[in-house]
Amino acid sequence: MKRHGRAKILRMLALYSKTGTKKGFETAFKREFGYPVKELEGRVFKRP
Amino acid sequence: MPEKVKTDLGFADLQCRKSDVGRISRIAKAAYSFNRRFFGKEIKKPFHIIICYSRKEFDDIWGAETDAWLTGFATKTGTIVSFRDDLIRKYNPRKEATLAGTLRHEINHIFYFQIYGSYEPAWLLEGLTLQPPFEPFTLMENDKKRLKGPLPHLIYSTNGKTFFKQAPFLYSMAFLATRH
Numbered sequence: 001m002k003r004h005g006r007a008k009i010l011r012m013l014a015l016y017s018k019t020g021t022k023k024g025f026e027t028a029f030k031r032e033f034g035y036p037v038k039e040l041e042g043r044v045f046k047r048p
Numbered sequence: 049m050p051e052k053v054k055t056d057l058g059f060a061d062l063q064c065r066k067s068d069v070g071r072i073s074r075i076a077k078a079a080y081s082f083n084r085r086f087f088g089k090e091i092k093k094p095f096h097i098i099i100c101y102s103r104k105e106f107d108d109i110w111g112a113e114t115d116a117w118l119t120g121f122a123t124k125t126g127t128i129v130s131f132r133d134d135l136i137r138k139y140n141p142r143k144e145a146t147l148a149g150t151l152r153h154e155i156n157h158i159f160y161f162q163i164y165g166s167y168e169p170a171w172l173l174e175g176l177t178l179q180p181p182f183e184p185f186t187l188m189e190n191d192k193k194r195l196k197g198p199l200p201h202l203i204y205s206t207n208g209k210t211f212f213k214q215a216p217f218l219y220s221m222a223f224l225a226t227r228h
């Protein structure tokens with residue numbers, strides 16, 4: 001997410017806050033970052 | 049035990065010993081300005097900062113016994129609770145932990161709550177603050193060991209009852225996900 005920068009993260013959060021629900025978060029995330037948040041787990045947790 | 053005094057900082061009131069007022073006020077003001085720049089806006093509702101001088105005092109506000117590593121937290125009602133620097137160094141297993149870092153971190157949570165109306169998703173709330181120069185964070189050996197187990201998930205919600213079970217995964221995963 002860091003690669004996308006703070007502005008994009010804050011924009012996504014603002015979008016999420018319109019519903020404040022988990023579903024709303026998933027939608028906002030997909031909209032801003034272009035992939036489902038579930039995928040983030042898979043991308044990130046290549047074991048450190 | 050020296051009595052605490054309440055000092056109005058404008059954006060918050062600070063409760064600490066008189067001898068700490070000057071120093072901790074400066075740290076808190078810097079931490080607030082840092083977050084105002086981060087979010088690009090002011091928040092409207094004044095909050096509270098309580099400095100603790102013993103674990104008992106800290107636990108009384110939390111409402112239960114806390115695990116030893118926890119040295120600061122923010123409540124949903126807008127209260128930040130932190131130990132003074134000397135006790136942060138004593139209890140926090142992270143060598144780099146400071147009061148300045150703790151206040152930058154917890155004030156970030158207060159901004160987040162006032163702007164977005166929630167402490168969720170917990171992994172993003174925490175992840176935002178685990179990047180330098182908020183609170184320097186690195187994975188410790190036991191974090192790495194834990195992450196070798198079954199693949200954990202990003203944690204969406206926490207609460208007082210489950211927090212200490214979730215925390216070991218919460219922070220390391222939040223750090224990895226937001227750093228990615």
Ligand SMILES: [Zn+2]
Pocket residue numbers: 001002003004033228
């Ligand atoms: Zn990403």
Ligand SMILES: [Zn+2]
Pocket residue numbers: 153154157173174177
């Ligand atoms: Zn936190």
